[in-house]
Amino acid sequence: MTSLxxxxxxxxxxxxxxxxxxxxxSKYSEEPRSHTKLVMAMVAELLDEAKIKVRDLDAIGVTxxxxxFTGLRIGFATVQGLAFxxxxxxxxxxxxxxxxxxYLRSQAEPRNFKGKQVVAVLDARMSExxxxxxxxxxxxxxxxxxxxxxxSGDQALAFIEKHQPVAIVGEAGSLLTAESHWHEKLTAVFPxxxxxxxxxxxxxxxxxxxxxxxIELVYLRGTEAWQKRKRLRAE
Numbered sequence: 001m002t003s004l005x006x007x008x009x010x011x012x013x014x015x016x017x018x019x020x021x022x023x024x025x026s027k028y029s030e031e032p033r034s035h036t037k038l039v040m041a042m043v044a045e046l047l048d049e050a051k052i053k054v055r056d057l058d059a060i061g062v063t064x065x066x067x068x069f070t071g072l073r074i075g076f077a078t079v080q081g082l083a084f085x086x087x088x089x090x091x092x093x094x095x096x097x098x099x100x101x102x103y104l105r106s107q108a109e110p111r112n113f114k115g116k117q118v119v120a121v122l123d124a125r126m127s128e129x130x131x132x133x134x135x136x137x138x139x140x141x142x143x144x145x146x147x148x149x150x151x152s153g154d155q156a157l158a159f160i161e162k163h164q165p166v167a168i169v170g171e172a173g174s175l176l177t178a179e180s181h182w183h184e185k186l187t188a189v190f191p192x193x194x195x196x197x198x199x200x201x202x203x204x205x206x207x208x209x210x211x212x213x214x215i216e217l218v219y220l221r222g223t224e225a226w227q228k229r230k231r232l233r234a235e
Contacts, residue, residue, distance in 0.1 A: 003052060004204070005043065005060045005082070006196035009035045009075030010067025010095040011122065011171075013190035016042040019197050020050050026194050035074045043078070055086045059209045061200030063095040063191060065218035066130035066148055067122055072217050080212050089209030091200040094218070096120035096132035096148050096170075101195035103169040103187060104136065114138055117145055119165040121156065121172040129156045129175055130220055133163045150220040157182075 001021040008015045014035045017026035027042035047053065062079045065072050072095075083090050099120040104110045113136045122130040132148040151159060156175055160168065160182055168182060169189040176183045203209055 002059075002201065002204070003050075003057050004197055004200050005046070005057050006193040006200055007039060007043070007060070007062045007075050007079055008095075008098060008191050008193040008196060009039060009071040009078075010063045010065060011071060011190045012068075013192070014038045014042070014071075015191075015193040016046060017193040017197055018046040018050055019201070020052060023050070024194070024197070025049055026192070028192055028194075030190065035071055039074060039078050043082070054082050054088075057082075057086075057088050059089050059091060059200055059204040061091040061093055061193075061196040061203075063098050063196065064092040064215060065095055066124070066150070066220045067095045069219060072219070076215075076217055083212040088212075089204065090212045090215055091196075091203040091209050092215045093196050093199050094132065094144075094148055095191055096122065096130065097134055097142055097144065097199075098191035098195050099170050099189055100132075100134045100142055101198075102192045103167065103189045105192075105195060106189075110136075110140075113166065114140070116166045117163050119160055119163055119168045121168060121170040121175060123171040123174060124150055124221060126221075127153055128221070129153065129172070131156050131159055133159070133165065148218065148220065 003020045006017045012032040013030045015028040025046050100118045117135045119133045124130050133145040134142045135145050137143050168186045176186050
């Protein structure tokens with residue numbers, strides 16, 4: 001019986017999910033700047049409810065970006081602490097891909113999206129946006145149509161025009177104003193750890209889970225910009 005834990009902290013939402021065999025439990029909260037307090041408490045609660053220990057986990061899945069610098073570091077530090085001591089393999093998943101999966105799970109008929117493209121957007125501040133495009137394949141797998149990337153507003157709009165998505169999900173209100181003809185396709189979504197489970201299971205079963213030491217976070221923007229923003233907020 002496979003036991004999988006997943007963690008998602010790349011946005012203002014914080015979530016954890018646990019699947020033991022066919023039993024799935026999860027915790028989700030939208031409390032910005034509370035990830036440090038929430039994430040380990042969520043993990044402990046789920047493990048306790050399932051009556052298993054960290055050492056019983058077969059793999060851990062985690063979003064590695066793009067997203068909030070602080071949020072990503074909190075989530076990954078948690079995974080490092082859990083995986084390193086017990087040598088648990090880790091599956092790294094795109095935050096934007098997870099966001100698309102979360103959106104599709106909310107749809108009454110997800111199969112209607114097969115063969116179609118969905119664009120995911122996260123506001124990266126500084127008038128830039130993290131953006132990616134994913135297509136749902138016939139077998140239900142999300143296939144990246146372009147690398148996740150950091151773009152200016154004009155470049156992001158051009159990216160959307162190029163891919164002609166059936167839906168746009170995430171934080172794009174400042175990009176797609178009410179005047180934009182793409183605005184009606186926009187749905188505000190934060191990624192959920194529940195939607196990391198299927199990819200974690202597939203990668204683990206295929207022997208593609210990695211050691212935690214071999215995984216790096218995907219910031220897209222250099223950390224020097226993040227440090228500059230910290231200094232500006234402190235002044």
